[in-house]
Amino acid sequence: MPTSRREFIAGLGALALFPIERSEPDLILHNANVWTVNPRQPRAQAIAISNGNFYAIGTNEEVLALAAGSAKKIDLAGHTVLPGFIDAHSHPAEAGLDHLRMVDCDLRSIADILAALRKQAAKIPPGQWVLGFKYDDTKTSDGRPLTLKDLDEALPDHPVFVEHRGGHTAWVNSLALKLTKVDDNTPDPPGGNYDRDPDTGHLTGHVRENAKQAFQQLIPTNFTRDDHREGVKLIAKMMSRTGITSVTDALGSPQDLRAYQDARESGDLSVRVYCSIFFLHIQHMLDAGIRTGLGDEWVRVGFMKMICDGSISERTARLSQPYIGRPNDFGILVSIEDELYEHSRKAHEAGWQMGTHANGDVGIDTTLRVYERLQKEMPRRDPRFRLEHCTVVNDSLVQRIKALGAIPTPFSTYVYYHGEKMKEYGAERLDHMFALRSFIDAGIRPTQASDYPPGPFEPMMALQSEVTRTDSKGTVWGAKQKITLEEAIRVGTVHGAYASYEENLKGSIEPGKLADLVVLGRDPFKTEPSQLINTPVERTMVGGRWVWEA
Ligand SMILES: [Zn+2]
Numbered sequence: 001m002p003t004s005r006r007e008f009i010a011g012l013g014a015l016a017l018f019p020i021e022r023s024e025p026d027l028i029l030h031n032a033n034v035w036t037v038n039p040r041q042p043r044a045q046a047i048a049i050s051n052g053n054f055y056a057i058g059t060n061e062e063v064l065a066l067a068a069g070s071a072k073k074i075d076l077a078g079h080t081v082l083p084g085f086i087d088a089h090s091h092p093a094e095a096g097l098d099h100l101r102m103v104d105c106d107l108r109s110i111a112d113i114l115a116a117l118r119k120q121a122a123k124i125p126p127g128q129w130v131l132g133f134k135y136d137d138t139k140t141s142d143g144r145p146l147t148l149k150d151l152d153e154a155l156p157d158h159p160v161f162v163e164h165r166g167g168h169t170a171w172v173n174s175l176a177l178k179l180t181k182v183d184d185n186t187p188d189p190p191g192g193n194y195d196r197d198p199d200t201g202h203l204t205g206h207v208r209e210n211a212k213q214a215f216q217q218l219i220p221t222n223f224t225r226d227d228h229r230e231g232v233k234l235i236a237k238m239m240s241r242t243g244i245t246s247v248t249d250a251l252g253s254p255q256d257l258r259a260y261q262d263a264r265e266s267g268d269l270s271v272r273v274y275c276s277i278f279f280l281h282i283q284h285m286l287d288a289g290i291r292t293g294l295g296d297e298w299v300r301v302g303f304m305k306m307i308c309d310g311s312i313s314e315r316t317a318r319l320s321q322p323y324i325g326r327p328n329d330f331g332i333l334v335s336i337e338d339e340l341y342e343h344s345r346k347a348h349e350a351g352w353q354m355g356t357h358a359n360g361d362v363g364i365d366t367t368l369r370v371y372e373r374l375q376k377e378m379p380r381r382d383p384r385f386r387l388e389h390c391t392v393v394n395d396s397l398v399q400r401i402k403a404l405g406a407i408p409t410p411f412s413t414y415v416y417y418h419g420e421k422m423k424e425y426g427a428e429r430l431d432h433m434f435a436l437r438s439f440i441d442a443g444i445r446p447t448q449a450s451d452y453p454p455g456p457f458e459p460m461m462a463l464q465s466e467v468t469r470t471d472s473k474g475t476v477w478g479a480k481q482k483i484t485l486e487e488a489i490r491v492g493t494v495h496g497a498y499a500s501y502e503e504n505l506k507g508s509i510e511p512g513k514l515a516d517l518v519v520l521g522r523d524p525f526k527t528e529p530s531q532l533i534n535t536p537v538e539r540t541m542v543g544g545r546w547v548w549e550a
Contacts, residue, residue: 015058024068025050030060032076036509037083037493049515052543080523083509084245084516085459086496088447089409092247093256095453096231098133105135110142114154121158129219132162138420146171148205161215166314166454169208180214228259233268240548242458243518243537246272251305253281260299270547274500276302276355279343291351303353307334309363312391313454315424317359324426331360340370348374355386368400393435402442407499409449410434412462419471430478436466437481447499448492463488464532515544
């Protein structure tokens, strides 16, 4: 009886309803504490879902009254519901493969790391590589980094290669050195070095930058198409558990795009993906007539990715003022402005969104000049230029970002997780880094972005980091850039949707949008900000289906 129901609904007044006559809600969540992130209806008690979309949002009475015979009802016992979180810059396909074959060394003692590596060694024949990743020398309780001796004693029969979380350095054992024929007399390769003990001259097993290549060349990388799909399945599951419902792959390839499609087809994709394409692959896409936006709400072609300067966690971002304690070090520009422009021009003209890795103020200035020139020479309506990371800013950069309508994607968890690395930027600069307060005040829409693996992706850690600007040891970095919890949630939801041109599709709990949400075990608005990270994620829903239930 659609007519009578419509009349009935009209009488409800405040109830927000999606105007599809034919559908009935198939699921109703009620008795919930809903924060919708929809300014027209910020709070609600109940949500009706139909065919994977939000159908109605309102009070318990209003929404339960819509229940038809077949509608399932779930009493959420007062628990908090937020829109699903959007990680607007991450590397899921690559991280998934890492998790498939490497040992996660994000552990708090060297003994734990060695035990995890030994466990992996026990599963494979002697002589095969044991690989680790996400090791961070500043994160173990031992107060010293891994050594050759540690690795030799724990793993005498397997070559070992343990990568730093930042990805630029690694630790190896003697068997790995033997296989690569690197010894005390081997000269350092250009752009890299094999660390040596200053007293004895012997190798320490720590290898940096290009010195890693000797080992990487020997490590098999023969992944099958199934491996790529399995990797996506694994990382998607990990993300679902934390409340992420959409993710942007910030350095995608045609192979990654295929892996996301394969995972979706086999029913293993539990997060929606906006897949950027690295500029080296762009010609294939242009030739095929593909551009930003192709796909659907599960797997969509994203922006063209370029890289302008270095990294924040490894302290190579290009800065106008030198790093603290290194008066001659301003960081690295990876690309020349003219090159960036040349690569961008074709893609911009063909309708691609641009996303350029730019961390330091010089990197951001350079990237903005390229975007400004593109828009001047070939104006496009609503190009939504992205500044990937956009870490170190100043007032004039913020004004230019605003004028261009560009989107910064600052690291969300770095202050909390990588706090100890911040001293090399200095207190003054920290007041202009991960500058959410400045962006929001200027009317810019920054996103939540983990850059996983380098940064943890848990949205609850992001909220705490952004609201408190405090690291895990209690030190505050750049207090001026604190934002409110409400703002941090907007950054992690609707702003992420805007960054992929999907703000009409997702990012808030309102009728007609995709039913992507998260159920929390505690109301973050009633939680001490320093405890937000411990907020339990009880359930995650994508498209009306639970993809995670604790
Ligand atoms: Zn990245």
